[in-house]
Amino acid sequence: MSRFIDIAALADIPPQGARVVRTPQGCVAVFRTADDRVFALDDRCPHKGGPLSEGIVHGASVTCPLHNWVFDMATGQAQGADSGAVATHAVRVEGGRILLDASAIRRVA
Template identity: 75%
Template sequence: MTVFIDIGALEDIPRQGARVIRTAQGCVAVFRTMDDRVFALDDRCPHKGGPLSEGIVHGDRVTCPLHNWVFDMNSGTAQGADEGAVRTWPVRVEQGRILISAELVSRPRAA
């Protein structure tokens, strides 16, 4: 069973925008779509390390700001580019609050 922790209000993220949270697993970009869906992805494009949180959100996709790789935020897979993917994290909204997997803050990185 996934345990979730509160990381803030949905209204803290503009529609079609993102915020970055720093976690035990590294930086994670939390995105809000125009229709208030929320996604959480590692904030580093596998191509050249671009910050996905600074990318363009369109529907359930985000485009990397460096080289235009497009990622499906549901799966983390790159679309129409070389092979690549980013990790996705369980996230949901309850009563206007964003909840994300507690695994992000409780499990240290492997050495």
């Protein structure tokens, strides 16, 4: 069951940029592409834990700032020779607001 939470305005994220949402499981990086698509991934590269939110966004991909792993933001899969994946979160934009699916984020019992 999905549970969308309003986290920010689209305008809070620069095009080809990202912002971070803190969650009990660690940070989620919310990306905005040049053509205003929005993606949400765990802000932690499976390689050495680099903050993906600080990577360069190009097309629908992001490059980790620490060692240049490239991830497809739609699937979370590492591209090219690297193998690995980062968890993705459903996200959508409604009326200029970004809604993040928080169902995968553990509710405190």
